Amino acid sequence: xxxxxxxxxxxxxxxxxxxxxxxxxxxxxxxxxxxxxxxxxxxxxxxxxxxxxxxxxxxxxxxxxxxxxxxxxxxxxxxxxxxxxxxxxxxxxxxxxxxxxxxxxxxxxxxxxxxxxxxxxxxxxxxxxxxxxxxxxxxxxxxxxxxxxxxxxxxxxxxxxxxxxxxxxxxxxxxxxxxxxxxxxxxxxxxxxxxxxxxxxxxxxxxxxxxxxxxxxxxxxxxxxxxxxxxxxxxxxxxxxxxxxxxxxxxxxxxxxxxxxxxxxxxxxxxxxxxxxxxxxxxxxxxxxxxxxxxxxxxxxxxxxxxxxxxxxxxxxxxxxxxxxxxxxxxxxxxxxxxxxxxxxxxxxxxxxxxxxxxxxxxxxxxxxxxxxxxxxxxxxxxxxxxxxxxxxxxxxxxxxxxxxxxxxxxxxxxxxxxxxxxxxxxxxxxxxxxxxxxxxxxxxxxxxxxxxxxxxxxxxxxxxxxxxxxxxxxxxxxxxxxxxxxxxxxxxxxxxxxxxxxxxxxxxxxxxxxxxxxxxxxxxxxxxxxxxxxxxxxxxxxxxxxxxxxxxxxxxxxxxxxxxxxxxxxxxxxxxxxxxxxxxxxxxxxxxxxxxxxxxxxxxxxxxxxxxxxxxxxxxxxxxxxxxxxxxxxxxxxxxxxxxxxxxxxxxxxxxxxxxxxxxxxxxxxxxxxxxxxxxxxxxxxxxxxxxxxxxxxxxxxxxxxxxxxxxxxxxxxxxxxxxxxxxxxxxxxxxxxxxxxxxxxxxxxxxxxxxxxx
Numbered sequence: 001x002x003x004x005x006x007x008x009x010x011x012x013x014x015x016x017x018x019x020x021x022x023x024x025x026x027x028x029x030x031x032x033x034x035x036x037x038x039x040x041x042x043x044x045x046x047x048x049x050x051x052x053x054x055x056x057x058x059x060x061x062x063x064x065x066x067x068x069x070x071x072x073x074x075x076x077x078x079x080x081x082x083x084x085x086x087x088x089x090x091x092x093x094x095x096x097x098x099x100x101x102x103x104x105x106x107x108x109x110x111x112x113x114x115x116x117x118x119x120x121x122x123x124x125x126x127x128x129x130x131x132x133x134x135x136x137x138x139x140x141x142x143x144x145x146x147x148x149x150x151x152x153x154x155x156x157x158x159x160x161x162x163x164x165x166x167x168x169x170x171x172x173x174x175x176x177x178x179x180x181x182x183x184x185x186x187x188x189x190x191x192x193x194x195x196x197x198x199x200x201x202x203x204x205x206x207x208x209x210x211x212x213x214x215x216x217x218x219x220x221x222x223x224x225x226x227x228x229x230x231x232x233x234x235x236x237x238x239x240x241x242x243x244x245x246x247x248x249x250x251x252x253x254x255x256x257x258x259x260x261x262x263x264x265x266x267x268x269x270x271x272x273x274x275x276x277x278x279x280x281x282x283x284x285x286x287x288x289x290x291x292x293x294x295x296x297x298x299x300x301x302x303x304x305x306x307x308x309x310x311x312x313x314x315x316x317x318x319x320x321x322x323x324x325x326x327x328x329x330x331x332x333x334x335x336x337x338x339x340x341x342x343x344x345x346x347x348x349x350x351x352x353x354x355x356x357x358x359x360x361x362x363x364x365x366x367x368x369x370x371x372x373x374x375x376x377x378x379x380x381x382x383x384x385x386x387x388x389x390x391x392x393x394x395x396x397x398x399x400x401x402x403x404x405x406x407x408x409x410x411x412x413x414x415x416x417x418x419x420x421x422x423x424x425x426x427x428x429x430x431x432x433x434x435x436x437x438x439x440x441x442x443x444x445x446x447x448x449x450x451x452x453x454x455x456x457x458x459x460x461x462x463x464x465x466x467x468x469x470x471x472x473x474x475x476x477x478x479x480x481x482x483x484x485x486x487x488x489x490x491x492x493x494x495x496x497x498x499x500x501x502x503x504x505x506x507x508x509x510x511x512x513x514x515x516x517x518x519x520x521x522x523x524x525x526x527x528x529x530x531x532x533x534x535x536x537x538x539x540x541x542x543x544x545x546x547x548x549x550x551x552x553x554x555x556x557x558x559x560x561x562x563x564x565x566x567x568x569x570x571x572x573x574x575x576x577x578x579x580x581x582x583x584x585x586x587x588x589x590x591x592x593x594x595x596x597x598x599x600x601x602x603x604x605x606x607x608x609x610x611x612x613x614x615x616x617x618x619x620x621x622x623x624x625x626x627x628x629x630x631x632x633x634x635x636x637x638x639x640x641x642x643x644x645x646x647x648x649x650x651x652x653x654x655x656x657x658x659x660x661x662x663x664x665x666x667x668x669x670x671x672x673x674x675x676x677x678x679x680x681x682x683x684x685x686x687x688x689x690x691x692x693x694x695x696x697x698x699x700x701x702x703x704x705x706x707x708x709x710x711x712x713x714x715x716x717x718x719x720x721x722x723x724x725x726x727x728x729x730x731x732x733x734x735x736x737x738x739x740x741x742x743x744x745x746x747x748x749x750x751x752x753x754x755x756x757x758x759x760x
Contacts (some may be wrong), residue, residue: 006136007034008075009067010091021060024084024091026052027067028136038721040540045074045594049759051137052079068673072137073101076127080139080177089099094675095698100178103142104284108304108312111144112180118150123158123166128175141175182282182469198229198254199571202346205253206231208245214326216290216349218244219324232290276654284697286353286400286707287316289345289378296322297353298343301335301398314345349530352699355599363574366665384432385455387423390683394712396458397682403708404454406694407462409485414465414694415676416488419667421451423682423690426556426666426752430500439499442471446495462706475499488561488669488676488748489519505558509587514551519558522569532728535665535749536577538562540585540617544608549587553661555756557582559749573743575727576668578720580751583660584618588644601645602626606638663751670745679716679742686721687714691738715739 006028014021021027027049037044045060052075068080068091075731077100081087090096102123103109124143131138142727146154156173158166180183198204202217206229219230227249289297302315306329315327317337325342327335335342355653397403403422404414421428431447449464466482472494475480496502496518504516522542524530530537540560543549557580562570582592591600602619607619607629609643621629627642667678677693689712696709714738719727732740 005031008052008070008137009062010060010078010088010090011062011066012068012088012264014067021051022084026070026078026087027060028300029050050134052137058532059510073104073672075137076140077101077178078139079135080141081179084177091673094695096179097739098182098697102177103181107283108183109144111142111146111174111176113153113174113176116153118146118153118174120144120149120150122181123168123173126595128160128163128165138176141177142181144174144176144181146172146174146386150496166440171487176605181575182314186256196251198249202254203349204229204231206247207245215245216345221246222238226308227315229475235486259505259678276658284707285350285399285699287314287350288353288745289316289343289349289351294409295354296320296343298341301327301337302341303347304334306344307332314343314347314350314525316345316416317341318342318343364537384410385452388420388455388682392687393423393682398707398710398712400707402458402710403692404450404460404465404694405462406706407466407709408483410465410469411694412486412675413469413487413491415669415678415692416491417450417465418454418692418694419678419680422454422667423680424752427496427502430496430502433502435500435702437473442468442475442495442499445471456482458710459708464523472499480485485674489521489558492558493518498611506554509549509551510547512643519560521560522562524562532572532573532575532724533571534575534577535559535561535618536580538574539580540608543585544605544618550582550585551587553586553663553753553756555753557663557751557753559751561746561748563747569744573727573732574746574748575724575747576665576720576742578665580661580663580665581660586661590645591620591643593625594619595621595625602640603638604630604635604638607635610635625661663753665749667754668742668746669750670741671747672741672745676747677741679713679738686717687712689713689716691741713738716742719743 007030008026008028011021011023011025012026025067026245029047029049034047037047043332045349046063047067049060049062049067070091074091076614077097078087078091081090084580103125105122105125107122109120109122111120121144122142123145127138128141128143129138129622143158143166144154145158146152146165150490151169152171153166154171154174156167156175158164160175165175185424196226197218198217202213204217205212205214207213213233215231215233218232221228228246229243229249231247231252231254231735233245243318285299286297287300288297290296296318296319298316299312301317303312306313307536315329315334316323317327317335321338321340323337323341323343327333327337327342329344334344338572372751402416406414430441431451435443445464445468449467450460453462453464469481477638496505502518504518504519508515508517508520514678519541520539521612522538523546524538524541525545531540538561542562561574583589592598593600599622601623602621604619604621605625608617610619620643621640629635630638630640664681666681670677670679675689675695680692682688682690690710691707691713692710696710697707699707716739719730719735719739719742722730727743732744
């Protein structure tokens with residue numbers, strides 16, 4: 001059986017009285033059997049799973065709440081770890097796992113072996129054992145060829161158990177799991193004080209008027225047969241910081257010589273040349289370098305060796321047009337970015353971006369509880385910042401360190417707030433409505449510290465989200481708001497209902513009674529026969545099986561997709577309907593006969609699944625068409641009912657101009673392995689979609705901080721234009737970009753009525 005024919009889970013907790021299996025063990029079961037179990041009217045509390053072992057794949061009955069589902073890539077990496085406890089730790093902390101998914105052949109790395117770290121280059125990624133019936137996915141290892149002074153410190157030549165996976169010299173190869181492999185931190189190189197070949201980014205000493213000064217090489221020039229060095233100066237002739245100077249090559253020395261009155265032990269590398277070893281710089285690190293006019297900021301997009309250059313170099317994508325190319329160096333492409341945004345410098349010339357050091361340093365201290373209710377909010381002015389326009393999104397909101405910064409299981413809150421407020425104003429009324437004094441600080445935090453900064457600057461620090469969580473916990477709504485993962489609907493219910501007392505968004509009519517709610521969970525009966533449903537179909541089926549109607553058109557409709565908890569999906573893919581037609585879901589209001597288009601007066605619930613007119617959906621008719629439709633022998637048993645038509649309603653002469661009530665999709669929250677992300681529709685064009693992850697990357701370990709990221713995902717629009725039959729043939733793992741997550745992991749779809757939100 002192929003690995004893709006199974007579903008995989010990791011056991012996250014177990015009965016303490018049972019010695020085996022251990023938490024951290026990986027289990028699997030056939031996908032078709034799993035789907036069959038999940039589609040039962042009562043989802044199972046336990047599932048019979050097989051332990052992933054090469055020799056003894058025993059089966060166990062496991063509690064569904066004790067497991068988390070894994071994707072194939074995660075299984076491949078985690079299977080390489082022999083220790084169950086270490087496997088569980090890596091799964092929960094996630095940053096090592098996510099970083100490993102970005103490593104490819106050719107990446108320069110460090111590998112830990114017997115307590116020591118060695119430099120090397122990845123030459124192979126994949127399994128080194130064969131799959132079996134009891135272990136369909138063997139562990140994926142990294143085959144690393146050691147480099148430089150670490151050559152000869154390995155234990156193979158690229159072979160494992162007489163099978164060759166890559167080629168290198170004897171004892172220069174190591175096979176290691178992902179938790180022992182990390183981005184390259186180059187070894188210390190002593191500075192040279194001789195006139196050797198200069199390289200871009202070198203720290204140099206230059207002499208003008210017999211005075212010694214320091215700077216960084218920006219360019220090497222040949223003018224009139226003579227060589228010059230363009231240098232970004234630390235200080236100019238008057239002592240001011242910044243500036244550029246062009247100096248003859250013979251007046252430049254590589255390295256930093258001590259200026260007059262200074263002393264330096266030549267056996268100890270200068271501090272400026274060694275700091276980078278302790279900064280944890282790697283691919284996608286946000287850094288700054290000193291150029292002529294001061295500091296310039298960018299992101300490391302490439303690390304490696306350039307032709308004829310001995311030291312480790314980096315390719316930076318700068319924040320502004322101060323670079324020299326679009327990711328090419330001497331005609332060779334190393335990465336892609338806009339023109340004049342790329343700059344190649346020595347890794348040792350880079351420093352962590354100081355703009356975010358306040359976030360990383362003492363980060364735990366910043367996240368400690370604070371007395372959030374002592375601020376005087378009574379005199380603070382309410383400032384209105386509108387949602388971001390299409391142009392603002394492209395200019396201010398996309399990139400790393402954008403969106404809302406995640407911290408300590410906050411992704412459910414980050415994704416919900418970003419989806420609701422970044423590009424939509426449908427729920428802005430909750431930010432300004434009258435609130436009891438005891439809850440006013442929470443409203444102010446939401447408006448002044450989160451929504452306004454998000455819309456004006458495109459970034460919200462994690463400490464502000466933590467402040468909101470602390471306020472909610474202090475008010476007694478949950479004692480674990482600051483630590484535990486929650487569901488978005490739980491958070492939204494607390495904010496909208498308990499704190500801000502917002503009028504319910506949704507009014508449902510059932511058997512003549514009106515029920516109120518803020519979100520709607522879609523439920524289906526087990527005879528739905530849907531395979532690749534749209535949200536429109538799911539909502540209609542749910543209303544049909546529950547006997548519900550809308551009492552009125554909501555301004556905002558928050559729909560939870562049919563799932564069994566966060567872990568188990570009812571459908572492999574769901575198509576988010578860009579428009580939701582709620583006309584036929586209303587309990588009152590004029591509707592069109594689906595046959596002739598005149599005013600409908602009859603509805604037949606029994607015709608809902610009749611495929612003659614459409615596969616599914618509510619069927620309404622005028623009296624004449626209803627009589628004809630129900631004269632058919634197959635429909636004689638149907639029981640049509642009269643529709644409620646508003647008193648005084650006069651049918652228009654042209655019935656086909658009847659306006660239908662539609663809502664538009666503006667955001668989708670998705671979940672995969674307990675982590676929430678969101679997609680937001682930010683403009684009128686098909687491709688105007690952005691993807692947000694509050695914990696896309698991480699800088700540092702326990703004392704570090706998460707790096708949120710927002711990036712365009714126009715590929716989503718391409719797939720949403722496809723017909724259901726075309727989408728059905730799209731294999732999830734082959735879908736472009738992040739589109740798979742939208743269709744396969746949808747948890748909550750957010751719709752707005754551009755008409756009704758004007759009145760509420």
